[in-house]
Amino acid sequence: MSFRALHHADLPLLLPNAWDVPSAIAFVEAGFPAVGTTSFGVATSAGHPDGDGATREANLVLAQRLARLPVHVSIDIEDGYSEDPDEVADYVAGLGAVGVAGVNLEDSAAARLVEPARFAAKVAAVKERSPDVFVNARVDTYWFDQDATVPATVARALAYVEAGADGVFVPGLADPAAIREIAAAVPAPLNLLVTPGRTLRELADLGVRRVSTGSLPYRAAVDAAVRVATAVRDDEQLPTATSYAEAQERVHRYP
Secondary structure (H helix, E strand, C coil): CCCHHHHCCCCCCEEEEEEEHHHHHHHCCCCEEEEEEHHHHHHCCCCCCCCCCCCCHHHHHHHHHCCCCCCEEECCCCCCCCCHHHHHHHHHHHHHHHHCCEEECCCCCCECCCCHHHHHHHHHHHHHHCCEEEEEEEEECCCCCCCCCCCHHHHHHHHHHCCCEEECCCCCCCCHHHHHHHHHHCCCEEEEEEECCCCCCHHHHEEEEEHHHHHHHHHHHHHHHHHHHHHCCCCCCCCCCCCCCHHHHHHHCCC
């Protein structure tokens, strides 16, 4: 099934977000048909804060490795690392050339919303250059609590869809009524972050077509690592984990 078609199944596409090759391979082994990346995980695992463009080169390297996996891959490219639409289009074309199926592109920079027309120009340039790459346009109204209303969010989303966006991502959106209204108003698959207390079926009934785990798996993995060390320190039972041999074999299966 194509990456695009996965957004139109009975349940929303659950897209787990990896931060390196082993985490992506683990999601593949668990049976997920597509894997995304998390800019937070890629950035902070290298000692950089999220959102400052530090993932630009790291994503190029990671994309080359992940595109070899037998699943669809979508790369989180923050704001595209440039204000110039042509430069953003060039960057995405490079990802598409190695086999990346989609990108996540956000309409904010330095934690502030950008003008919708400026972001729409990026989307249009990317789609003109790479029409087969699924562009998930992230609307950060609710994420940064700026213009966090349904009308403002819908207006931005419609501008991006008109420019060619294939999907719309509204992180931070959780109110059921607002989810339903935005999903009904925007003629493209609506993507949300995992919503505590709501199942995929419940989100599907609200009109959601894709659910991302975001940085949650990465942050949970860091917490798990700490629990291992503290268990040893405090003479507690060690948690179970994939064996060394199996973890090693996974890498061999996907060279």
